[in-house]
Amino acid sequence: MASHVRDGWRAPRRALPPLPPRRACPSGCGFACTWHPDACCEACRLGYAHGSRCDRLAAPPPARAAAARRLLRQMLDPEGWERAIEAALRRARAPEPAGERLDLARGHAGVRRVHGSPPLFEVDGFLCRAECEAMMGYAASRLTCFRWYHTMYCLLFRLYHTMYCLLALRCFLPPRALIPSASSVPHAFVMRHSFHSLHAARSNTGGKISDIRTSCTCYVDRHHQLSQTIFHRVAQLTGCAADRQEDVQVARYEAGQYYRGHFDGADPHDHDAEAFFLSGGQRICTVLIYLNDVAEGGATRFPLIGVDVRPRQGRALVFFPGFLDGKLDKQVYHEALAAVSEKWVSQIWIRQVADPCRNVPKAWVDALAPAEHRAHAGGAS
């Protein structure tokens, strides 16, 4: 069998993004807070026992020992339990304090506030007509329909992985050969893109691959002039440089296509959110740019705050799916209503920290089939 391992080739080591500063969880559980300002996990916030996922954030042993002693004292003192339960109920009933959101650049031309809290902004003329048309022209031949894209990649992933395992077993390859991204360029490519695809399909859908989104979409090459222009404008508006911005997406909705209600970010309490957070943390700002005038249908609806935004060519809609501390703002749950006339939109998301996935050396990215990478690599939805 031809060797998959290139002489001397090694997958580059990718550093994980720095986690936000750790500090002891105020509940005194002995674990550390990272994404949460007020507790290390939901269980802890509500005063229940720790789940297994808290282990990864475990604080140094002395703190844990202190927490264990406290728990033991509490268990031996029935009144202590009652007090703890009451305190937990009080905390559970108290409204979640609103965290801080990203600030838009003061005095940026054309910014109009369309909702107070949670804040929603519109910026008319964010892109000019020619830029919108160029975006639609770029995307027209690259669109992939979400449902087919995910189905194809899920199938490809299962098929490829089964074949690879069978081959590896048959040829007695060393176990290292089965480790994704460390063994071979094609293997790394398939594993990486299948992962992206599964992750994208599962995000916003509670882990299930569903048809919440029926539009067609594509990513714009980060090095393309169109991406560069958009990164620059978004940076002027938000103060966040391109390395915090996900790859620019373009979506087309034809009559009847929609994107059902979702949060753009991930809930840090959700077990499935970990992979998402490791690639740059929470999405703290969404910039949606409408690329065409839409005669009927296709508004962006925020049902919990009663706002509908009508698409208009060149208009940007800005909102904040997550707080600066990484919590999800559930108030900005939103959907794209079914299109009647064709609708084009471009989406840019800003993350808490720069995404290391995009900082892989360009030579390595090129080795991984550049055309496909350009079309599919990127964020979570």
Ligand SMILES: O=C(O)CCC(=O)C(=O)O
């Ligand atoms: O198309 C729209 O109006 C909304 C799109 C959206 O919410 C998204 O892509 O996350």
Ligand SMILES: [Fe+2]
């Ligand atoms: Fe969205």
